[in-house]
Amino acid sequence: MxxxxxxxxxxxxxTAVINATACGVLETARLHADKIGKVYAGRNGIIxxxxxxxxxxxxxxxxxITALRHTPAGAFGSCRYKLKSIEENRAQYERLxxxxxxxxxxxxxxxxxxxSQDTAHKVSQLSEKMGxxxxxxxxxKTVDNDLPFTDxxxxxxSVAKYVAVSIRxxxxxxxxxxxxxxxxxxxEVMGRHAGWIAxxxxxxxxxxxxxxxxxxxxxxxxxxxKFLAKVQESVNNYGYCAIVVSEGVKNSAGKFLADAGLKxxxxxxxxxxxxxxxxxxxxxxxxxxxxxxVADYLQRAAxxxxxxxxxxxxxxxxxxxxxxxxxxxxxxxxxxxxxxxxPYQWHIGEVKLAEVANVEKTMPADFISEDGFGITDKCRRxxxxxxxxxxxxxxxxGLPQYVKLKNIGVPKKLHTQFKx
Amino acid sequence: MxxxxxxxxxxxxxTAVINATACGVLETARLHADKIGKVYAGRNGIIxxxxxxxxxxxxxxxxxITALRHTPAGAFGSCRYKLKSIEENRAQYERLxxxxxxxxxxxxxxxxxxxSQDTAHKVSQLSEKMGxxxxxxxxxKTVDNDLPFTDxxxxxxSVAKYVAVSIRxxxxxxxxxxxxxxxxxxxEVMGRHAGWIAxxxxxxxxxxxxxxxxxxxxxxxxxxxKFLAKVQESVNNYGYCAIVVSEGVKNSAGKFLADAGLKxxxxxxxxxxxxxxxxxxxxxxxxxxxxxxVADYLQRAAxxxxxxxxxxxxxxxxxxxxxxxxxxxxxxxxxxxxxxxxPYQWHIGEVKLAEVANVEKTMPADFISEDGFGITDKCRRxxxxxxxxxxxxxxxxGLPQYVKLKNIGVPKKLHTQFKx
Numbered sequence: 142m143x144x145x146x147x148x149x150x151x152x153x154x155x156t157a158v159i160n161a162t163a164c165g166v167l168e169t170a171r172l173h174a175d176k177i178g179k180v181y182a183g184r185n186g187i188i189x190x191x192x193x194x195x196x197x198x199x200x201x202x203x204x205x206i207t208a209l210r211h212t213p214a215g216a217f218g219s220c221r222y223k224l225k226s227i228e229e230n231r232a233q234y235e236r237l238x239x240x241x242x243x244x245x246x247x248x249x250x251x252x253x254x255x256x257s258q259d260t261a262h263k264v265s266q267l268s269e270k271m272g273x274x275x276x277x278x279x280x281x282k283t284v285d286n287d288l289p290f291t292d293x294x295x296x297x298x299s300v301a302k303y304v305a306v307s308i309r310x311x312x313x314x315x316x317x318x319x320x321x322x323x324x325x326x327x328x329e330v331m332g333r334h335a336g337w338i339a340x341x342x343x344x345x346x347x348x349x350x351x352x353x354x355x356x357x358x359x360x361x362x363x364x365x366x367k368f369l370a371k372v373q374e375s376v377n378n379y380g381y382c383a384i385v386v387s388e389g390v391k392n393s394a395g396k397f398l399a400d401a402g403l404k405x406x407x408x409x410x411x412x413x414x415x416x417x418x419x420x421x422x423x424x425x426x427x428x429x430x431x432x433x434x435v436a437d438y439l440q441r442a443a444x445x446x447x448x449x450x451x452x453x454x455x456x457x458x459x460x461x462x463x464x465x466x467x468x469x470x471x472x473x474x475x476x477x478x479x480x481x482x483x484p485y486q487w488h489i490g491e492v493k494l495a496e497v498a499n500v501e502k503t504m505p506a507d508f509i510s511e512d513g514f515g516i517t518d519k520c521r522r523x524x525x526x527x528x529x530x531x532x533x534x535x536x537x538x539g540l541p542q543y544v545k546l547k548n549i550g551v552p553k554k555l556h557t558q559f560k561x
Numbered sequence: 562m563x564x565x566x567x568x569x570x571x572x573x574x575x576t577a578v579i580n581a582t583a584c585g586v587l588e589t590a591r592l593h594a595d596k597i598g599k600v601y602a603g604r605n606g607i608i609x610x611x612x613x614x615x616x617x618x619x620x621x622x623x624x625x626i627t628a629l630r631h632t633p634a635g636a637f638g639s640c641r642y643k644l645k646s647i648e649e650n651r652a653q654y655e656r657l658x659x660x661x662x663x664x665x666x667x668x669x670x671x672x673x674x675x676x677s678q679d680t681a682h683k684v685s686q687l688s689e690k691m692g693x694x695x696x697x698x699x700x701x702k703t704v705d706n707d708l709p710f711t712d713x714x715x716x717x718x719s720v721a722k723y724v725a726v727s728i729r730x731x732x733x734x735x736x737x738x739x740x741x742x743x744x745x746x747x748x749e750v751m752g753r754h755a756g757w758i759a760x761x762x763x764x765x766x767x768x769x770x771x772x773x774x775x776x777x778x779x780x781x782x783x784x785x786x787k788f789l790a791k792v793q794e795s796v797n798n799y800g801y802c803a804i805v806v807s808e809g810v811k812n813s814a815g816k817f818l819a820d821a822g823l824k825x826x827x828x829x830x831x832x833x834x835x836x837x838x839x840x841x842x843x844x845x846x847x848x849x850x851x852x853x854x855v856a857d858y859l860q861r862a863a864x865x866x867x868x869x870x871x872x873x874x875x876x877x878x879x880x881x882x883x884x885x886x887x888x889x890x891x892x893x894x895x896x897x898x899x900x901x902x903x904p905y906q907w908h909i910g911e912v913k914l915a916e917v918a919n920v921e922k923t924m925p926a927d928f929i930s931e932d933g934f935g936i937t938d939k940c941r942r943x944x945x946x947x948x949x950x951x952x953x954x955x956x957x958x959g960l961p962q963y964v965k966l967k968n969i970g971v972p973k974k975l976h977t978q979f980k981x
Contacts, residue, residue, distance in 0.1 A: 155737045157730075185740040213730050215737035222741055305960055310577075310633050310862035313963060317575045317635035320605040321642055326858060345960060414837055416855075435836075437854035438746060442730035446865055448959065528959035539868065539948035540725055540765060543733060 144176060145247025147466075148190060149198075150183030151215040151282075152222075152253030152260065156296025157303075157444040158455035159282050160216050162252055164209040165459025166280070167198055171206075173467055181244060181551055186220035187251070187260055191233065191559050193240050195551040208544035210456060211534035213444035216546050219253075222561070224260045227270055236559045237264065238273040243554040248276045248466050252459075254283030254294070255501060258474060262494040265472035278462040279474035279494050282455070284441045286337040289500040290492040291476035295458060296441065298451030298527035301341030303443040304330050304385065305528060307436065309345035312352025312383040315432070319381035325372060325423050326383045327433040328353075329416035330440060333389040336360050336504050338440070341524055342385035343516035352383030357419070359389030360504055361513040363398060369426050371514055376429060388415055445541050449530025450485065461489045485526030564596060565667025567886075568610060569618075570603030571635040571702075572642075572673030572680065576716025577723075577864040578875035579702050580636050582672055584629040585879025586700070587618055591626075593887055601664060601971055606640035607671070607680055611653065611979050613660050615971040628964035630876060631954035633864035636966050639673075642981070644680045647690055656979045657684065658693045663974040668696045668886050672879070674703030674714070675921060678894060682914040685892035698882040699894035699914050702875070704861045706757040709920040710912040711896035715878060716861065718871030718947035721761030723863040724750050724805065725948060727856065729765035732772025732803040735852070739801035745792060745843050746803045747853040748773075749836035750860060753809040755923050756780050758860070761944055762805035763936035772803030777839070779809030780924055781933040783818060789846050791934055796849060808835055865961050869950025870905065881909045905946030 603609025
């Protein structure tokens, strides 16, 4: 088998551990020099392929590649860009073939969430529909935890840990302040369509009365009366109320609460931020003093408090992707298969890209408590293994040392441009 | 010298390390059983004294006391409550004497920021003005870092570390996303009157182009035009712009931007949150895609990423407070005295409470860069030692194990109530 180069790219919202996957891909590829020549990374995902903006990872030292394992975000740049189908935009695919052929690329590794696996699936059709021989492997990643088949998605476990740790810590704070000051604390977390991340906050509550006392999920339309009664009940019982709210929580009309009409002084609608909306509701209806936090990017970038299980799985999936390609597999995605909750046991399995693309895994109904404001024991059994273990990055001068790669471009061979 | 009981209480906004100070107080007091009988903690600060709501810390195990060192927030409850002067409200002081006398309290340790040291100072006048013999020691604590004389305030170093780590991590995230998505990220941090916390974000920027690219301090009125030009410049030069904004930043009319007029659908002014105000400004004037985070309580509760130096100093100050009392000192507060920046060298000193009360330490002008959007090397030399070292709490089931004390009340001896 002739030596071919490989293309690897990161796509969609980045995570605390997507670079651990990159580390797994690059370290494993370097072990297969008989089949894989160079690994070219796409600068900003698939856009790097379309614009022939490739990064030659062979210039990166062994130390730099190793350091990717503890570095958050996307070392090669990510993108939000979805390919159309071959039928809709053949030119895109012709361009990919042109670039891949020019750089002798025979392997395609695409690391992302649902949209990205759709892209990977479409690219995998190049061989069949357009006659360009390409081994195409998707690699899962998304804090949203909404990819099907896999036990969980790399990136999610670390966000879950961040949210559970944060609401536990803030809960201790509010409990201290409640007598004379703040009685309600609201932490807004990601999850526009599924409540996985908010649900993970529930792990912090190990005993009755532990924070968070309420979780607002996008799956459950907010019943204001019921919610306010629960807030007051928590304040009555425990002296305070700690709430985790998903950014995607909706009102009974199905509208995002975050878009429910905050306006600035000029009358512009304020974009984003459901926490202040909930806070205002509590203030105006219950008159309770509140504080609110919006974790936003901090939660998915928080490599300093990453889950060790998450880091290990992220790495293992990158490694598996290369090994799949080496063993002749194609148009598949490695996944995590769970065989036991406690102790957590898992191994790597696979699924066809065709089956992954455009399927969203939502929270099962039996993961949500009957009143809609918490998680069930079943949910806890699912989530708990995913936040196990710490995997601290190295520190220097009091700060985590994250690697910045050289990211040296591959000299262009084509004299054509491609408009994105 | 007769054995007397001691009173210890926590006051004001809590921190990640105020319990480390409590640990220092309690462990040291237990070494002086010849002079100190029991340590009674005030439930919710001075309110616990006024209402005779005392906690008997002798019921807490050695392990529980030790665990306070790694537990955030105020284990005995804190309060926001300022005593009036003896002249203005003599009844309060008579009540304190009544409670202290009933419980044979001869030592008073009050752990807090500026307002709390004012309270400690007033209580220290009990001996002199009202003839009740009491040894009174203040112990510094405040994330605001605004107490005078001391090199820094326990709690600040850990918030500083949290903010620097967070903006570094979020900066990596935004850099990954900038080509096709978010170009500006805004992190709102605490600091209503002084920019210490926001300034600490600047530690993350070690090289030109590193995030944060801009810091908005309460000391500098926001010049919109200049600010927007800087944001655009950063996006042009680095592809993105990461901003740390202090909650206390003001407009040129001296008004808090956070109060500048966001209204909800009912026309109520939205309270708090300068980050969305800045985000809206950037969106409307520059048309750049943004994300924003508000760290709020997460920053000061983040024991999981506490500064080791901060933990050590917090403990040392609690220990010193008891040793001061044992050596006959009175009406003083232990402080940190710095003798060298690098390597950081410090020891414990002292200052009279009379000199501390109601003095606020602001950021020196030469700590702020000429353009007003960053910190100087001098500021960096001051801040850097304070975030050194990690001091991770123990974990179980993927979560930090923070102690909840039994907090068993001391049986009341008085049959009178006191209205707060």
